[in-house]
Amino acid sequence: MTNSNAKTARYAQTLIAGLWRENPVFRLLLGMCPTLAVTAAVKPALTMGCCVIFVLICSNIIVSLMRNLLKPHLRILMFTLTIATFVTIADLFLKAFVPRMSEMLGPYVPLIIVNCIIICRAEACASKNALVVSIIDAIGMGIGFTVTLCVLAAVRELLSTGKIFEVSLMPDAFVPWAAMSMPVGAFITLGLLLGLVNTVTGKKA
Amino acid sequence: MSKIKYFVQQSWLLIVASFCFGLLIAVTNAALSPTIKQNEINKRNRLVKALLPEAKDFILYEEQIEIQPFRGKTENVEIYRAVSEANECIGWSFEAVGSGFADKIKLVIALDKNFEKIAGFDVLSSNETPGFGDQIKYDYFRGQFKGAPAGELKLVTVGEPGEIDSQIVAISGATISSEAVVEIVSNYVTQVKEQMQKKGIIGNDEQ
Numbered sequence: 001m002t003n004s005n006a007k008t009a010r011y012a013q014t015l016i017a018g019l020w021r022e023n024p025v026f027r028l029l030l031g032m033c034p035t036l037a038v039t040a041a042v043k044p045a046l047t048m049g050c051c052v053i054f055v056l057i058c059s060n061i062i063v064s065l066m067r068n069l070l071k072p073h074l075r076i077l078m079f080t081l082t083i084a085t086f087v088t089i090a091d092l093f094l095k096a097f098v099p100r101m102s103e104m105l106g107p108y109v110p111l112i113i114v115n116c117i118i119i120c121r122a123e124a125c126a127s128k129n130a131l132v133v134s135i136i137d138a139i140g141m142g143i144g145f146t147v148t149l150c151v152l153a154a155v156r157e158l159l160s161t162g163k164i165f166e167v168s169l170m171p172d173a174f175v176p177w178a179a180m181s182m183p184v185g186a187f188i189t190l191g192l193l194l195g196l197v198n199t200v201t202g203k204k205a
Numbered sequence: 206m207s208k209i210k211y212f213v214q215q216s217w218l219l220i221v222a223s224f225c226f227g228l229l230i231a232v233t234n235a236a237l238s239p240t241i242k243q244n245e246i247n248k249r250n251r252l253v254k255a256l257l258p259e260a261k262d263f264i265l266y267e268e269q270i271e272i273q274p275f276r277g278k279t280e281n282v283e284i285y286r287a288v289s290e291a292n293e294c295i296g297w298s299f300e301a302v303g304s305g306f307a308d309k310i311k312l313v314i315a316l317d318k319n320f321e322k323i324a325g326f327d328v329l330s331s332n333e334t335p336g337f338g339d340q341i342k343y344d345y346f347r348g349q350f351k352g353a354p355a356g357e358l359k360l361v362t363v364g365e366p367g368e369i370d371s372q373i374v375a376i377s378g379a380t381i382s383s384e385a386v387v388e389i390v391s392n393y394v395t396q397v398k399e400q401m402q403k404k405g406i407i408g409n410d411e412q
Contacts, residue, residue, distance in 0.1 A: 078219060085226035
């Protein structure tokens with residue numbers, strides 16, 4: 001009984017770690033390229049997040065299943081091969097079923113292959129843990145990444161267009177800040193949010 | 206012999222995994238590629254239909270046109286014939302690619318049936334600066350091409366965008382993007398027209 005309780009507690013902890021304590025963007029500062037590149041609006045950010053969740057779960061499953069067969073010097077090669085496969089599949093699905101979104105995201109979907117969140121989770125978690133923990137870790141990290149991306153995107157979209165999901169939220173007198181949809185807006189928003197998170201958690205630089 | 210054994214011992218997982226993953230991608234690709242292709246065709250047709258509203262169908266012309274839109278690069282252009290409900294040719298369209306400010310700009314260009322006037326263009330894909338270069342997608346810029354003569358176009362910085370002639374007024378703050386579009390449209394239209402006249406697909410202006 002205590003054993004299963006301890007297990008559940010561990011699973012819950014793993015899940016929550018990805019959301020806040022080890023949030024991939026705000027705390028680990030991983031995956032900065034998509035974080036900066038696709039957060040001009042909420043929709044592409046959400047799509048990107050879903051793709052990353054899919055790839056993360058699939059790659060963690062595969063890596064966890066073959067963790068005892070991995071040769072240490074060939075492991076990164078195996079991780080990349082696994083990740084590349086699922087990214088290609090995700091990319092094909094996007095092209096087939098949401099072609100407009102696929103165009104919007106452009107090269108950033110194939111670039112998930114080199115997203116360090118996924119390699120990091122394969123190396124730090126899936127290659128050392130059993131299947132269930134790896135899947136829970138992937139879900140936690142994936143959702144943490146997606147939520148962060150959406151927060152960043154919501155701020156940028158609101159300031160650059162005055163709308164979120166086509167719904168006008170700003171007063172009529174609001175003048176859109178075009179710069180917020182450009183790279184400069186991404187850097188400024190990310191910097192301010194990181195500062196905010198560090199203030200809340202009391203972390204010193 | 207032991208060398209081969211060592212090699213297999215070390216890499217069998219990699220080889221097996223590569224094979225399985227390759228198979229997985231091949232199956233997904235085979236299942237989805239018709240949909241992806243159809244999506245591309247739908248998009249092009251939707252854009253061209255907005256430029257040639259009377260068109261009902263677009264038929265790939267059997268002959269490909271070979272042109273050199275930019276120095277030293279030969280390209281095959283697939284020409285589509287737009288037909289109305291009465292099955293009459295009402296125009297032509299083709300895709301055109303050239304370098305923009307940040308990335309390649311891919312356009313679809315439509316012309317009337319005699320290649321006398323440009324019916325307009327639309328952007329299939331581009332990566333121009335938001336707020337500046339991406340105004341090439343806006344109606345006020347694209348509108349300048351609607352009805353412009355199918356020949357050399359010229360980019361000007363000052364002028365009346367509402368006036369339909371061979372002069373295209375540049376987007377302020379995005380001269381390179383404007384230049385790129387004008388160059389792509391101008392080069393493709395003149396060369397495709399020339400080739401098509403040579404082949405006798407369309408009538409010759411001079412006659």
